Amino acid sequence: MNRIIGSNLMKSTSSILVRNQSIAPIKSFSTTPIINSSQVSEEDYNTKNSFKPIEESFAVVHISGKQFKVIKGDIIMTDRINVDVGEHIVLDKVLLVGTKSQTMIGTPLVENVKVHAYIEEQPKTEHVTIFKHKPRKNYKRTTGFQALATYIRIGDIIQK
Amino acid sequence: MNIDKIFKLAKGFYGRSKNCKSLARERVEKGLEYNYVSRKLKKRDFRQFWIQRINAGSRIHGLTYNDFSRGLTASDVQINRKILSELAVSEPYSFKSLVDHSKNILSHLHKNTYSPKEI
Numbered sequence: 655m656n657r658i659i660g661s662n663l664m665k666s667t668s669s670i671l672v673r674n675q676s677i678a679p680i681k682s683f684s685t686t687p688i689i690n691s692s693q694v695s696e697e698d699y700n701t702k703n704s705f706k707p708i709e710e711s712f713a714v715v716h717i718s719g720k721q722f723k724v725i726k727g728d729i730i731m732t733d734r735i736n737v738d739v740g741e742h743i744v745l746d747k748v749l750l751v752g753t754k755s756q757t758m759i760g761t762p763l764v765e766n767v768k769v770h771a772y773i774e775e776q777p778k779t780e781h782v783t784i785f786k787h788k789p790r791k792n793y794k795r796t797t798g799f800q801a802l803a804t805y806i807r808i809g810d811i812i813q814k
Numbered sequence: 815m816n817i818d819k820i821f822k823l824a825k826g827f828y829g830r831s832k833n834c835k836s837l838a839r840e841r842v843e844k845g846l847e848y849n850y851v852s853r854k855l856k857k858r859d860f861r862q863f864w865i866q867r868i869n870a871g872s873r874i875h876g877l878t879y880n881d882f883s884r885g886l887t888a889s890d891v892q893i894n895r896k897i898l899s900e901l902a903v904s905e906p907y908s909f910k911s912l913v914d915h916s917k918n919i920l921s922h923l924h925k926n927t928y929s930p931k932e933i
Binding site: 721722760794 | 815889
């Protein structure tokens with residue numbers, strides 16, 4: 655049986671390595687977080703989809719190509735997510751969940767675990783001066799750069 | 815860059831480099847060149863640093879970094895080195911469970927490969 659492993663979460667399927675294995679098949683997942691477009695609150699979302707919050711836990715989430723270890727109440731800076739400020743989103747790519755008594759390891763994702771989050775701010779990162787110079791060739795170039803960022807606040811880590 | 819910006823960046827430099835136009839320009843431009851290179855180096859250096867930490871953490875439980883990451887790759891655990899090193903430092907129990915998971919996977923693998931044992 656062929657099993658696909660070593661795939662990068664952010665890249666397309668073209669860069670997947672194939673090795674002979676016979677464990678579980680790879681799960682496919684989208685690259686963007688689920689946007690809670692129906693404007694229901696965190697609690698309503700939990701009851702509607704029969705989720706329960708996991709108390710005193712941390713999770714490793716994957717957001718736009720980067721991974722973060724988060725707990726409830728954290729504010730993290732990610733690449734720009736094109737969602738309005740104040741909106742509620744659900745991060746569905748959870749790679750690891752740790753509680754006081756157990757650790758859930760995802761291969762690559764932990765099933766039925768999601769993380770609530772809110773968009774706090776849509777700022778730019780700190781300005782970077784890019785200065786290029788070649789000696790004895792009369793070449794100097796100065797430009798600047800500011801990346802687009804998003805601050806998100808982490809809510810409950812929930813499980814089905 | 816105009817001279818005001820140069821002097822702003824030259825604050826705290828040694829000797830005449832902080833208040834002499836031509837010297838300040840030289841020093842600031844050299845500094846910005848180093849900045850440019852360091853932004854590239856930062857990615858390399860941090861990766862090395864994370865690997866050292868993961869290695870130290872997994873050796874406590876009797877696995878080398880090499881074997882540990884082989885076990886994780888074989889079971890398709892895609893947690894990156896940044897997070898693994900963070901777990902090694904701040905979440906010893908979770909890190910131990912990852913090492914145990916890796917050990918378990920390794921016992922089903924053929925020698926130093928990613929392929930399962932021949933039956």
